[in-house]
Amino acid sequence: MRLNRYIANAGICSRREADDLIAAGQISVNGKVITEMGHKVLPVDVVKYGKKALNPEKLVYVLINKPKDYITTTDDPEERKTVLDLIKGACFERIYPVGRLDRNTTGLLLMTNDGELAEKLTHPSGGIKKIYQAELDRAITNDDFEKLQHGLELEDGFIHPDEVGIVTPDAMVVGLEIHSGRNRIVRRMFEHLGYEVQKLDRTVFAGLDKKDLPRGKWRFLSEKEVVRLKYML
Structure with missing residues (x-):
């Protein structure tokens, strides 16, 4: 993927503005500053704007009210029902559960592809x-x-x-x-x-509740909820 598109996909700015950032030496790939236009990056590359690592996918936050008998995992070799079955078609991005709920435990489960937020929400020091x-x-x-x-x-x-x-x-x-x-x-x-x-x-x-979210249903977090989660940490 061209570097300017990668930056635009990460939600930082438009492709044209991304070209300006590249020209100004503000973007690094795997620790090396890149100033050449048209530079291509691989999915495994670490792209940073200053000190901030970029994610080329749109960040998605889905809240589920989990029913019983669903496994909190993205894949089960025994082919039992997983929480991914509950959100089929919700988004194209691959999202993961934040923490876990036992198979027989019901209630709120957050799923996202925002690795930084997920780590903070599950780390003991976060005190969530x-x-x-x-x-x-x-x-x-x-x-x-x-x-x-x-x-x-x-x-x-x-x-x-x-x-x-x-x-x-x-x-x-x-x-x-x-x-x-x-x-x-x-x-x-x-x-x-x-x-x-x-x-x-x-x-x-983490301050999210089940109001207006029946068992087995899901919804996207609002922008305000995402900001609050990040601010809380």
């Missing part, structure tokens, strides 16, 4: 908050609820939810706000206390 609702096999006792509030020592270390609340009058549905990305963390917290999670639903992820 997630809210879950867990439906238990029996009502949680006051004693166990207090233990949950104060935090638990699990086999892979201490975990302390940011907020805990009882959602239903029968105390069988508990809400947790948490920023840990540890594997199966919510289910393991309840298992530690002797409860089985019958249903687990992620209702909020």
